[in-house]
Amino acid sequence: MASLPELAPSASATLRRRLPGALALFLGTLGFLAVLCLRWPAVLTTPELRAVYPMTLVRATIAWGLAVAIAVGSIALLAGAGRRLGAAGLALGLAGVALGGARVPVVEPVATSDHLGLDWFVLDLFLLALVFVPLERAFAHEPEQRILRAGWRTDTAHFFISHVGMQLLTFLIMAPAVVLFRVASWPGVQDAVAAQPLALQVAEALVVADLGAWLAHRAFHAVPALWRFHAIHHSSEAMDWLAGSRMHVVDVVVTRAAAFCPLLLLGFSRDALSAYLVWVALQATLIHANVRWTFGPLRWLVVGPQYHHWHHAADAEGLDKNFAVHLPLIDWLFGTLHLPVDRWPARYGIRGNPVPPRYFPQLWWPLR
Numbered sequence: 435m436a437s438l439p440e441l442a443p444s445a446s447a448t449l450r451r452r453l454p455g456a457l458a459l460f461l462g463t464l465g466f467l468a469v470l471c472l473r474w475p476a477v478l479t480t481p482e483l484r485a486v487y488p489m490t491l492v493r494a495t496i497a498w499g500l501a502v503a504i505a506v507g508s509i510a511l512l513a514g515a516g517r518r519l520g521a522a523g524l525a526l527g528l529a530g531v532a533l534g535g536a537r538v539p540v541v542e543p544v545a546t547s548d549h550l551g552l553d554w555f556v557l558d559l560f561l562l563a564l565v566f567v568p569l570e571r572a573f574a575h576e577p578e579q580r581i582l583r584a585g586w587r588t589d590t591a592h593f594f595i596s597h598v599g600m601q602l603l604t605f606l607i608m609a610p611a612v613v614l615f616r617v618a619s620w621p622g623v624q625d626a627v628a629a630q631p632l633a634l635q636v637a638e639a640l641v642v643a644d645l646g647a648w649l650a651h652r653a654f655h656a657v658p659a660l661w662r663f664h665a666i667h668h669s670s671e672a673m674d675w676l677a678g679s680r681m682h683v684v685d686v687v688v689t690r691a692a693a694f695c696p697l698l699l700l701g702f703s704r705d706a707l708s709a710y711l712v713w714v715a716l717q718a719t720l721i722h723a724n725v726r727w728t729f730g731p732l733r734w735l736v737v738g739p740q741y742h743h744w745h746h747a748a749d750a751e752g753l754d755k756n757f758a759v760h761l762p763l764i765d766w767l768f769g770t771l772h773l774p775v776d777r778w779p780a781r782y783g784i785r786g787n788p789v790p791p792r793y794f795p796q797l798w799w800p801l802r
Contacts, residue, residue: 454506454516454520455510455523456516457502458506458510459522461506461523462523462525464560465500465526466527467556469533469535469538471556472536473533475540475544476545477547477548478549478550479552480549480553484544500536503523503524504527506520506523507520510523550601551599559597562675562719563675566720567675570723573725573726573727575778576673579674585672585680588792589676590676590679592680593676595793596681603683603687606687607695608691614699628701635703640710640713640761643693643760644758646693647693648768650689650692651664651759652757652768652770655754663684663685666680666685666789666799666800668746668784669784670782671748673723673724675719678722682797683797693759717737721738721742722742722746727739735763736761737760737761741762741773742756743779743782744756744778746783748783748785751772756772
């Protein structure tokens with residue numbers, strides 16, 4: 435494959451010197467937002483998550499995150515490289531401490547109200563970065579690709595909106611299922627599905643959800659009006675764990691509804707749905723990641739990074755291929771499978787890339 439241009443040694447050294455600033459900004463931002471969640475839990479946190487948080491661990495993590503952001507941000511300021519990132523991280527860390535830090539008391543019970551899922555954004559971003567940033571450094575497909583590569587701000591904005599707006603997005607995703615329940619209900623089928631062993635339910639859920647997602651995904655590529663929404667997802671010219679978050683809200687709602695509503699209508703149990711959601715969150719992140727894993731013989735059974743990278747290829751041979759998210763078998767059945775064993779795409783994105791690079795222009799671009 436054609437690799438990215440080699441960076442000069444001095445450039446690589448500069449990138450390494452900027453890492454403290456990036457780390458300070460990351461921890462300072464998350465620490466500051468976590469303190470806001472402690473101060474206004476009724477408005478900013480998710481009720482389902484409040485009941486399961488290990489608060490001793492949560493508070494310790496916030497305290498350490500703010501401390502490291504302040505310390506590393508100070509180092510970045512002194513070192514010179516990454517000074518602006520370090521200054522921003524230092525300022526956010528100090529602001530978090532000024533607001534009370536990890537010691538902010540939470541009066542319980544927390545009132546029930548309409549809320550933003552800011553806690554879900556902080557938790558998910560922290561855990562995914564904790565797992566995938568080291569993986570991408572250790573097993574990089576493109577070793578010279580920066581952690582803060584071009585477009586990371588836009589993708590973080592998409593990640594933020596899809597998490598903080600989770601309550602509204604969940605309502606929109608579930609609305610078709612609510613309507614269908616009123617006109618189509620099969621108690622016998624739903625009871626039989628829910629009575630199956632959990633492992634069998636999860637396996638069946640992967641097949642059913644992937645079929646629904648495949649159909650929606652294929653439509654987004656085939657129908658020009660829908661493609662304008664989906665083009666946002668394909669506009670990223672770099673693949674990493676954050677790139678999968680670049681999705682227009684219309685794309686998010688339609689695709690997730692197509693995958694999730696059939697599972698509800700068929701009556702899969704709550705445990706099976708929870709297991710499916712965990713699986714899809716991890717796999718959807720992994721298949722966009724900058725890792726060189728091919729999955730060996732398993733590449734034909736489970737969608738992996740190499741498989742999905744071909745779906746994002748700007749190369750002609752990869753166009754309109756590999757629509758499945760979980761199971762390559764579905765693409766094989768529909769004749770859309772493409773997986774050269776020993777090759778990866780030469781480049782990613784859309785030829786000519788008409789999509790604007792920033793979040794808000796991307797939001798309005800399909801509606802022009």
